[in-house]
Amino acid sequence: MESKYIPALFEQKLSSFWETKGYFKGVIEKDKKPFCIILPPPNANADLHLGHAMMVYEDIMIRYRKIQGDNTLWMYGTDHAGIETQFVFEKHLKKEGKSRFDFERNVLFQMIFDFVSLNKNIMKNQLQKLGFGLDYSNPKFPMDENIVKIVHTTFKKLFDDGLTYRAKKLVNYCVNCGTSFSDLEVDYEEREGTLWNINYPLRDEKGSITVATTRPETLLGDTAIVVNPKDKRYKKLIGKYVIVPLIGREIQIIADDAVDIKFGTGAVKVTPAHDHNDWEIGQRHSLLHIQVIGTDGKMTKDAGEYVGLTISKAREAVLLSLKEKGLLGEEKKHVHRVGRCYRCKRVIEPLPKEQWFISIKPLAQKAIEAVKKGEVEVYPKRFKKDLIRILDNFIDWNISRQIVWGIRIPAYKCAEMKNEVCQHEKGWFVSIEKPTNCPHCHSEIFAQDEDTFDTWFSSGQWPYVTLQTSGDEMYNHFYPTSVMETGHDILRAWVARMLMLGIHITGKVPFKTVFLHGLVRDKHGQKMSKSKGNVVNPLEVIKTYGADVLRASLMFETKEGSDVVLTDEKMIGMRNFGNKLWNIGRFIYMNRPENREKNTENIDLKPPVDKKKTLEKMEKELEAVKKNYHKNMNGYKFGHVLGDLHAFIWHRFADIYLEELKEELKKGNIDIQNSLEKTFLECIVFLHPFIPFETEALWQVFKGENESILKQMV
RNA sequence: GGCCGCUUAGCUCAACGGUAGAGCGCUUCGUUUACAUCGAAGAUGUUGGGGGUUCAAAUCCCUCAGCGGCCACCA
Secondary structure, eight states, X not given: OOSSOXXXXXXXXXXXXXXHHTTTSOOOOTTSXXXXXXXXXXXXXXXXXXXXXXTHHHHHHHHHHHHTTOEEEEEEEOBOOHHHHHHHHHHHHHHTTOOGGGSOHHHHHHHHHHHHHHHHHHHHHHHHHTTOOOEEEEEEOTTSHHHHXXXXXXXXXXXXXXXXXXXXXXXXXXXXXXXXEOGGGEEEEEEEEEEEEEEEEBSSSSOEEEEEESOGGGGGGOOEEEEOTTOGGGGGGTTOEEEOTTTOOEEEEEEOTTSOTTSTTSEEEEOTTTOHHHHHHHHHHTOOOOOOBOTTSBBOGGGGGGTTOBHHHHHHHHXXXXXXXXXXXXXXXXXXXXXXXXXXXXXXXXXXXXXXEEOHHHHHHHHHHHHHTTSSEEESTHHHHHHHHHHHHOOOEEOEEOOSSSOBOOEEEEGGGGGTOOOSGGGEEEOSSOOSSOTXXXXXXXXXXOOEEOHHHHHTTHHHHHHHTTOHHHHHHHOSEEEEEEEGGGIIIIIXXXXXXXXXHHSSOSEEEEEEEOOEEOTTSOBOOTTTTOOOOHHHHHHHHOHHHXXXXXXXXXXXXXXXXXXXXXXXXXXXXXXXXXXXHHHHHHTSGGGSOTTOOOOOOSOOHHHHHHHHHHHHHHHHHHHHHHHHHHTTOHHHHHHHHHIIXXXXXXXXXXXXXXXXXXXXXXHHHHXXXXXXXXXXXHHTTTSHHHHHHHHHHHHOTTOOGGGOOO
């Protein structure tokens, strides 16, 4: 044995050993208790980051359960990550001076597919470096034919159940990415803008009404002016008409409670086609919506003389014209929040677009009941309230994306609709197999929806699609899964949706427990980000200190669900602990009778009375440690467990007991040797879920090269 | 504006009703081979401020302050 623990000597070897032995292969063992975790699928084309390393919680649970003798399965898969991947791929295209518009749909899809396939193994290799005991033998990917089929089936069921609908609504559109986004995918940013006052002349009498706006160019699409019904200033004007400047349209002054009397002038221009609030007001008052900005980010023909101008050019032109006409009043600086594309950072345009939506209320209701009834447990507990609130406030989900890289929506529009031959509602039908004719009017002329599903629509089904595509037996045995472990930042985007879709489709909750981990921060408590330059690359850490150190550092004395601070000091501390552990093992091992030099003194089988007491004390203490260990492991207090083991192994077992018994051990007292070895081995079994490589390496030193701690039961 | 979390030794954090703990750092001492990535001894805290409940509060309640996060609105 080396005098130091050298990770590089063992890590790769042991990863291969575990894989060859098939210890983590998901095989049904009917006589054992099933324990299943589905890995939150990482993007298929990116490098590992610390967020992935946090999934070490899952490995800890899996290894612990396995050692307990449960039938474990940790399902491996990667995600196609729709817009993310297409965005990365388009950057590659750009380098070659091309864009996505240079290719046919099918060609572009195939190119991205090939690109992703090339990169698919990166993630597997990197997760193995972390020591993750996943079942890598059965990888899942959303574009797998059998998964696509289930996703299509889900959509059809939702359609048949009346839970999807196609509607023209205001969506968050990025004119740069060329697609709409759900409300969760819009980032808001404080920005200093300008609030302009604009006068709208009254039609039937002298005078005007002044509105305040941050977006003068949308005036071209105004279809009403709204004031608060309680606002005394405007009471007389309600119901009267004004002329929209520049475009000359006559619109009415209406009343709605949504208007804040104190803000601006208390009178608001309403552009239902380009503002979420205005859309709502428009719905309530049956206003027209006139779209003056197109999906290309330019003014439409409804913008009159401004057609073809970009949004900013149109704004300048409108302001100039208003000024010339003397209709522009006071202007002032105004800080407000602007929605930006989370992907490319461009300002999001709310635009009316016909899309597929899922009716959330009925789905959310069932999910809330399940959470309230405790069919799903949430750890840490404080997130339970959050989850219920999230479900309660979930609005209808826009699942259409105008990108190629995704699962295409299996919805077809019957062309006969125009002639009112097909009576099917809105002319749309859904078919899992490629249809040959419309099921309603039997016409052969129809077209498939060009759009693909939001990525989260397939990931929202991940627990059951991954198991169902592994066979009925696997699904029946392992579903509902045991734990869903993920970051609390995607409680809304992912966990809530898995619950809703899982319950609706399978009739069961997709997982019995949700365990949420926090963020990794630097030593100043700052979020890690490329721009701050404080990002820690887990692969570098593994190179420097080994995977065990990284894992232990993310876990040591942390509170479940809280953010984790990762510093060099902590990693050095963990490395030192690993080394201490190694040397405890080495010391005990080298004092085994067969390893001792022949010329040592006589072996006295009976320890002296005082040493015997020491041994008894040690064993008693170990019992207490063991009891606490299982209690805390089952209570998801993993950081605590590692802290306890660290304290016991180093400061009790090594500093007290080993020091006291050292001389006897060196003399060759076999009882003491046995007792210390037994205690030590038990400790490394406890420690194994946290520090898998080193403990397995030590185990093999004592038990033989072909042995594994994973076959051990505590 | 609504909700949630945090504030404990120089630093990073544990303890969550019964005499405040760990790691790192600091001080002093110690190496004829288990480990200097080590060992021994030690210093350091009116547990953010104020009030309350209790025999007993870092821990429960109220309140104030600061930090962080999520959600909603911003015409």
